Amino acid sequence: MSDNKLPDYDLLTTELKQAGIAVNAAELHGLLTGMLSGGIDITENDWQAVLFDYTNEGLAWPSHLLQQAKALLTFTHEEVSELSLSLSLVIPDSDDSADVMAIADGVADWVNHFISGIGLSKAEVKKGSETAKEALGDLEEISKLAVDEDDDLKEQAELLEHVIEHTKACALALHAEFAIRAEEPEQPTQPTLH
Known part of the structure; x- marks a missing residue:
């Protein structure tokens, strides 16, 4: 893996907000990872136009933020391409159970x-396997995630760790379905000999 690393959530969120970009760091990373998992080609710059349309009414981003987005996309591509079944998420980071609500919001x-x-990558989800459809269904449920501040926050933090791991597994399953299979060359069909 390259020397790229994940950005600091708070710092990137602040920079995006100051530039008037309509996403926070978690949303940006989720969007880029989804586009990547849907099979978008990162060797072309088509992903940039999609990003600009979705987050900034079609207007280009400041160059320093675009470079950060590109580095984040490259890091994620390298991480999922290793097939090590690992995926990092850019979400609020804290070991303090008082921040469990912020982490849950970041995951959502x-x-x-x-x-x-x-969806923006135009992955043919309806033609996906049952595993892919189930993973997407699980993610749709996770997207509704909320933590009740009246519940035991330590217990909620432990449950949230399981949700995060399941989120990663679902994302990797979808990446395997739509991105990896899209990269595999089609096998020529052999004529049937009689």
């Missing part, structure tokens, strides 16, 4: 935009 933001990214 990430998932909502991941689903949008799949």
